[in-house]
Amino acid sequence: MTLLTVNGVERSFYGVRALAGVDLEVPAGRITGLIGPNGAGKTTLFNCITGVIPPDKGRIVFDGRDITGLRPDQITQTGLVRTFQIARGLPRLSVLENLLLYGTRQPGEKALTAAFNPGAARQREEELIARAVAVARRLNLMHVIRNPASDLSGGQKKLLEIGRALMTEPKLILLDEPVAGVNPTLAKEIGTHLRTLINDGITILLIEHHMDMVARLCDHVIVLAEGRHLAEGTFEDVASNEVVQLAYMGRRKVKVT
Amino acid sequence: MEHYLIAMAITAGLYALMALGTNIIWGMAGMVNLGVVGFVGVGAYVSALLTLKLGWPIAAGMAAGALAAASVGILVGLITVNLRGDYLAIVTLGFAESVRIVTSNEIWLANGTDGLSGIPGPWRADLGPHNFNLFYLGIVVAVVAVAFFVAERLCYSPFGRVLRAIRDDEQVASVAGKYVLAFKLKAFAIGTGALGLAGALYAHFTSYIAPDVFVPLLTLYIKLSLLAGGLGNNRGALLGAVAVVFFLESTRFIVPLIPWLTHVQGAALREILISVTLLIILRYHTKGLIPERLSHPALPAEPSPAHAIPSRTGAMT
Structure with missing residues (x-):
């Protein structure tokens, strides 16, 4: 079953075509890897899918619903959430608050309820706290849950990114380089966490440059180059594909005829 | 003298109310509003005009003044x-000046x-x-108490959490599923x-208002109250407002004790004293006298130290 379909998505920045018509499908219940050389448009594609940057053209369908042009908050509420490449923990909020922020359906986010009827928010807040604690425990963040997010180490910030995404009760998580700058042991551990998410019925699309990680983790790999879908298949297929190797290593000068 | 002290206490209370309001916009949601005095002016003029020209009851005039300022606030928020x-x-600074000029x-x-x-x-x-x-x-005092109570509740509620998130990183708040524009406008x-x-409240106390009451200096005093007291903290807003009024007024009595100063020099010296005090406070308390605190919602009781956790991630990173 296809969970996410991207159809002819284009996006330019002042004449630079970051995405030149991307088509791809993300199957449900698997880890799909999105790879490609720097500047291929991977992060821009994530931005377009999640509404952070609206696409110029094209259509994005998630779980049977056209989400093209929706705001990021609306897209998150449909069950599609993303993490950021450079971990963006909210520094002046505690780890727990960072997690709770991503919680859904909190009536206390209405100003009037918050000011005059906090009782209505309390029950939901308790549910969210229980969920946050479960997420923190799962990701080994329990011992820092009261610290400000700015005090976390690089690896913990990456874990917090994943934890926050889990708080939204997502169907699909887009992970932008979940192990970049993380030591190999923790990278392995993050990989294990991601595997368990699949068992919980969550689908993952991830951008990654660590090829051993991609090889180990991804069921399916899509290659993006110069703003286009270049190839896809299992990691072995893709790695042995000459076109992909050219895209990564640079191409021989080809005369345009 | 007693008369003067009461009037100063009222001024301090009004400063505190303004500081609490500004703290929601600036301290919590992180939006720099240099138009404080413009909104104060809108409230003062609307209430004064409605009670004077249309004979509205004072309480209704005040409510209308607050609502008018809030509506103008939404409008300015939408424009910006x-x-x-x-x-x-x-x-926002331009907005405040236009109110004065109009x-x-x-x-x-x-x-x-x-x-x-x-x-x-x-x-x-x-x-x-x-x-x-x-x-x-x-x-x-009653109004400030209610405002403080409401502001405290808002600050540490889920609503305040979203505002503080927007202040730190708007895009993250948006990806977290919050409609940022709506939250900003509410703040x-x-x-x-x-x-x-x-x-x-000011208009009905002094019984007289004029455009030159609502000069940008007042905005700066409110900003100063928040910076000195502790931005993002309602207690800090109260303390800062009282401290600023106390300093503004007490320097009035210190300056005449220095015999060789002219009036103009005296006025300048007051400003210098106030600036120096702020600098000293911020040198030793960079986050103000009462810094913002993290919200720590109560956690459920810990189960016994978890042996189940296979490895300690935190120690390795």
């Missing part, structure tokens, strides 16, 4: 929706630079000047509503 930081500051020039409406006088105060004639001031101090409306109420 894509502006951040310095740019937002400049536009009230100066639209003589038919607001009597121009002569201002509006004879603004009614609650039972002013019956109470006599002294008792009226005491009574009014009671009103102001603006609540904050400017409090500013408008402070303006209305």
